[in-house]
Amino acid sequence: MKAMPTLEGGLRIDTEDASDWELLRSILGDANGCEADLASRLGAFVSEEAGGADWEEYVVPDLREGFHDELAEVGASIESAIYHADGGPGPIWITRDDVFPWYSSLNQARLAIEEHFQFGPGETVAEETLTPERRAAFMRSKFYCAIQSLLLEYVMA
Amino acid sequence: MADSETLTRTEEQVSLDVPWNVIVHDDPVNLMHYVTFVLMKIFGYDEKKATILMMQVHKSGRSIVWSGEREKAEFYVQQLQAHQLKTSLEKAE
Numbered sequence: 178m179k180a181m182p183t184l185e186g187g188l189r190i191d192t193e194d195a196s197d198w199e200l201l202r203s204i205l206g207d208a209n210g211c212e213a214d215l216a217s218r219l220g221a222f223v224s225e226e227a228g229g230a231d232w233e234e235y236v237v238p239d240l241r242e243g244f245h246d247e248l249a250e251v252g253a254s255i256e257s258a259i260y261h262a263d264g265g266p267g268p269i270w271i272t273r274d275d276v277f278p279w280y281s282s283l284n285q286a287r288l289a290i291e292e293h294f295q296f297g298p299g300e301t302v303a304e305e306t307l308t309p310e311r312r313a314a315f316m317r318s319k320f321y322c323a324i325q326s327l328l329l330e331y332v333m334a
Numbered sequence: 335m336a337d338s339e340t341l342t343r344t345e346e347q348v349s350l351d352v353p354w355n356v357i358v359h360d361d362p363v364n365l366m367h368y369v370t371f372v373l374m375k376i377f378g379y380d381e382k383k384a385t386i387l388m389m390q391v392h393k394s395g396r397s398i399v400w401s402g403e404r405e406k407a408e409f410y411v412q413q414l415q416a417h418q419l420k421t422s423l424e425k426a427e
Contacts, residue, residue, distance in 0.1 A: 215418065216415075219415040219418070219420065219421070220415070222359070222415075222420055222421060222422040223411065223422060223423055224422065224423075224424070226424075226425070227354075227422065227423040227424060227425075228408075228423075236412050236415075239412075240412075240415055240416060243416055280368075281418065284363065284364070284368075284418050285418065287363045288361075288363050288418060291361075291362060291363050296362070297362050298362045299362070322365070325365060325368070326365065329365065329367050329368060329371070333371065
């Protein structure tokens with residue numbers, strides 16, 4: 178897989194085979210991979226004294242819906258690109274107009290991986306000691322992080 | 335005719351509401367540039383101020399990024415959480 182900035186201020190990702198598409202699809206699976214969803218986890222930071230019960234009732238549902246919509250938008254983009262590439266090598270574009278759902282979805286996936294596997298700061302992880310499942314999750318998180326860094330540098334700047 | 339009168343005196347006391355702090359907590363996922371970007375976007379801070387606050391989050395584990403009236407503080411916490419930053423709200427001491 179290759180990713181490069183476009184002249185229009187977006188990002189183009191070129192997949193090389195079906196496994197690259199599966200890697201992109203895994204953004205959604207990872208983002209939804211936690212028992213407690215992200216909106217609830219964030220809502221838990223608001224204490225009872227600060228109105229945590231109201232927050233859970235009124236704010237968390239809106240956050241949940243927003244995160245879900247962003248994932249759905251990215252999922253639809255990926256499926257559309259796979260369809261046009263007939264499942265083989267092909268491009269997918271992230272434009273300035275849709276960069277925030279992409280960044281959000283990648284972040285949701287990374288936050289869920291961290292919540293589940295508790296890697297901590299990436300530079301402190303000894304990859305060779307990880308089980309295959311943890312290593313695969315760690316590598317996916319690093320891949321998502323690399324795309325996020327490109328989005329921050331070239332698209333969101 | 336009554337031989338006594340009741341006098342009623344009304345006094346107003348005005349005191350300032352206790353300000354609320356909006357706090358961003360460190361986490362190992364959100365990228366430093368992203369945190370700076372979000373603080374600039376939501377609060378309108380310039381890059382220098384947003385970077386200082388981001389570094390406080392990174393080094394101290396948390397930073398008070400805004401203080402003021404409760405309603406506005408809640409709005410900011412909601413905005414920051416919508417950007418997936420771990421954010422809480424607490425009364426200023």
